[in-house]
Amino acid sequence: MTMKVLVTGGNFLNQGAYLMLVAAGVGIRQHLGAQPVIPVRFGTQRQKAWIGYDTLLAEERVGFFPRLGRAVEGSWRDRLPFVTASEVDAVFDITGFAFGDQWADAPLMRRARNYEMWASRGIPIYMLPQAFGPFELTAKPAKRAVQSSRIVYARDVDSYEHVRNLVGEAEGVKIGTSPDFTIGVEGTLNAVPSHDSGFGVIVPNWNIMKRAASVAHASGYLNWLVEASLVMQQHGLSVVGLCHEGRRDREILDKIRSQVPAMEVLDGLNGQELKGVLGAASVVVSGRYHALVSALSQGVPSILHGWSHKYRWLAEDFDCKEFVADPYSPGEIVGDLIARAVDSESPRERIVIATDKLKARNLAMWSEIASDLGWRSQTGTVLGGIGG
Known part of the structure; x- marks a missing residue:
């Protein structure tokens, strides 16, 4: 059975967030052999299918419903075009920056409680590379989210220090560093303008x-x-x-x-x-x-x-x-x-030389996550994009 990974924090409106969705999805499939999933309220079915995501039939704003999966088990299950919360095997957060002071007015505690819910059910959470902090205004939800995670990847030294100062030597939480994980996503050429002089x-x-x-x-x-x-x-x-x-x-x-x-x-x-x-x-x-x-x-x-x-x-x-x-x-x-x-x-x-080194560090991150999960890793695979 293919493992299911819920990706949280992405969307189809901000194009940086879109690239992170694409990169996370490709990494999950190519390096973990799993299937990425996104909550039903994000994007259209066509948008999700275009970048290879399944739909989670749950709404994070009102809580997830693990019992729903048991209600649709049996011969009907494979005919239904969605994933239920009880089928999620891991959670990947791709917008750790949202827990910083810049987003103090956002409903951060709700997301933190959702992460605590997943963690309490034994579902591992990984926060993929982001710029973290500062946390002067958002320390409470940020700390709860980080402490619910297995590995938190900071994108830079300042972010690493912000997270380390937030949780100290929290048991069960590993804080690492890794560069932006969209580096290897391929661009598409259909919109490139034609200018002979560059x-x-x-x-x-x-x-x-x-x-x-x-x-x-x-x-x-x-x-x-x-x-x-x-x-x-x-x-x-x-x-x-x-x-x-x-x-x-x-x-x-x-x-x-x-x-x-x-x-x-x-x-x-x-x-x-x-x-x-x-x-x-x-x-x-x-x-x-x-x-x-x-x-x-x-x-x-x-x-x-x-x-x-x-x-x-x-x-x-x-x-x-x-x-x-x-x-x-x-x-x-x-x-x-x-x-x-x-x-x-x-x-x-x-x-160009620096980019090659950063891509190698990205591969090491995916390998570390695969090892922590106990899933297969294909660290030799080059992270590419979705064709189309």
């Missing part, structure tokens, strides 16, 4: 504008993106604006295009289509974490607009620390950074 990509993040300390800072961010677009054109590149998440990112792109009319805007793409576009670019400027992962993991030099510690550590992972930039302070640095990214092969070579 193109650079601008990926805005409305959160950066929202977090601006003043109107001047918000204007500085917009000016940064406009200036970057103009510098790309000066280097003979076409400019593509990529909407990675929703209406508010699109509004920023429209403001840029009012000053850079030749910019092509791409909207409505899924995470793998976005990754395909980013992988074909000559240079990327972005304040969206998974857009940066998608670009860097394909060897594309990228300028990181960092507003959290996770961006600094991402640059460390990909050996490109010189490309971290203050998103609110344009100026000569814009031209310098883009010139360095476009005119030299050195950054690209370093990024």
